[in-house]
Amino acid sequence: MTGTEHPALAAPPGLADLRRAAHAATAPEVWDFVEGGSGWETTLSANRAAFDGVSLVPRVMTGAGSADCGGRLLGSDVAAPLLVAPMAYQRLLHPDGELATARAAREAGVPFVLSTLSSHSVEAVVETGADVWFQLYWLRERQAREELVAGAERLGCRALVVTVDVPVMGRRWRDVTNGFTLPPHVRAALLGPGLDDLAHRPASGVSAVAAHTRSLFRVPSLSELEQLRRRTELPLVVKGILDPQDARRAVECGADAVVVSNHGGRQLDGAVPAVAQLPAVVEAVGGQCDVLLDSGVRTGTDVLRALALGAAGVLLGRPVLWGLAADGEKGVARVLSVVRDELRESMLIAGCADLAAAARLRTRRWGQGD
Template identity: 40%
Template sequence: MDAITNVCEYESLAKEKLTKMVYDYFASGAEDQWTLAENRNAFSRILFRPRILIDVSKIDITTSVLGFNISMPIMIAPTAMQKMAHPQGEYATARAASAAGTIMTLSSWSTSSVEEVASTGPGIRFFQLYVYKDRNVVTQLVKRAERAGFKAIALTVDTPRLGRRESDIKNRFVLPSYLTLKNFQGLDLGKMDKSNDSGLASYVAGQIDRALSWKDVKWLQTITSLPILVKGVLTAEDARLAVQAGVAGIIVSNHGARQLDYVPATISALEEVVKAAQGRIPVFLDGGVRRGTDVFKALALGASGIFIGRPVVFSLAVDGEAGVKKVLQMLRDEFELTMALSGCRSLKEITRNHIVTDWDAPHSLPAPRL
């Protein structure tokens, strides 16, 4: 593992270790996978405008999210069924996040329950929520997350139906028989039936509420005192509605490019959402982050922090808890170096002027003197 020098190297190693069905489930996107590639490519089109001759001997990358102090603006996104990647699954990820002093978000569709993850020890944890047709299931789940010490709910709002993931259809993806969706085990909802296409798509069609709307956000606020983040916003219009609904924050997300193909990369949609939020609530980003430079670019465009998903499951597959720890450390080190080389000593010094994007007007230079 000493030979691994960047986050992307874990993916090819994970591909060697995982079955085709499991690797494809974690790696693939929807339909033509244009957005999957664009989530990465869009970062590469944003360039730096570094400032020089600034004393960067001390750099502070700590921040706070919803009032919780964390070591860096890099957090863990919810990714489902992590025991498909490694026997320790969400346990290992929870311990790695805690050791790194950052936040882990647990998926509704985790292969370890909220109680099991809480049993790994202290840590700041958020719970990602899918809204099931049976609201009693949702209420039970939210109450369990509260009791287990989870600090916020990340409500996924971009999945009234599952996106068309052709790899899963070809592979007839199904949760391996030795695993269950642990949070639903006692509710007869923990297993996934085999299907002629994707077992997950069939499961979602049967259980997830397609009628989910803004009034359900209001309903959720009546059953929990936890702050609610809305995950899956890509437009200014929805950002304004989120602010009006009184949510605690927004996660700009296209579900890892797994839902609607040909939506913009999250980094391309970020600034529009940030401007619409007008500083009233924090805006976060997930999707495509593989380098510390990506983290800096997101913060320069107004994000309060970022979440990583695939790098976690791939590093988990390769080296368990140690792999996830190493991914978090590499991103942290790269981000700190990017700050130093850009002339920024704290997160508040990272500004829009530190980057140039392909949608910016050209910088006008003063006319040279004769």
């Protein structure tokens, strides 16, 4: 599978040149780490196919002479209903890594979700002035986990995003084939000394990053999630939800938002596409929390599709990394600008003056009724 081009990963026209430049600038094994999915990559492909299967029913003669895509997420103003998804080890793609991405998110007026596996410190990222949400992998070691939460609170992160779909890392055959190992200059900056050594230890036919994740992380129980809710005053976001029952359980634990996600096709291969589950999750939570979406988002029209299906916003992943690898902060800024402009244009053509109107759009799936 290494070195092959996956048809589901082709970039939309507005970003195709950035993706080509990113591919050319990136070591093959790093490109596979970024672009690859788990197993046979069927869910990776299905995410994109599911978006393409959602058709919008535009309105006409609505009087919408312009479209405003500004809104609010977890009580704060955003320039568009977008967030930069949490993505690990961004210094693999550019020396500035998360700092460049956070600066671009700040300029675009959208939140930046910082991964537990960031290659820059929380302090440095917060100092960019970005609206930083902190993504928490549930470390097995309690003290280290609590220190991460306390640091996020102390340093001004605005939300906690707890990832709950990684009991172990899905088997990503590209990484296994490559024996993918972190280079010496890329470290998990938020973990204590020595806690990322395993990710740097090469072994034939083994993904060192997967071995590292397996050794350090697990998923929280419901009672642990409830304890975290009592422990922190930050908004709590639960990421990795596909089943409506799990969405309801997250709400019962006090979640302020859930993220409908299959981890970008990188966990259970064969899992349902995230966007296909979005309406059921929205119905299940019944307005008791915000519903966000990731996995497969590539264009502004995808964002509009998600809004019409009930999402409050979407998280953008791989295209951001294309921009980072191609041109650092400027590349990320361009990706966010293209997606925001596409959203605004799609809203206008669909007769939507604002996000409330976008949420009222009707959708169809091929072969189904409204």
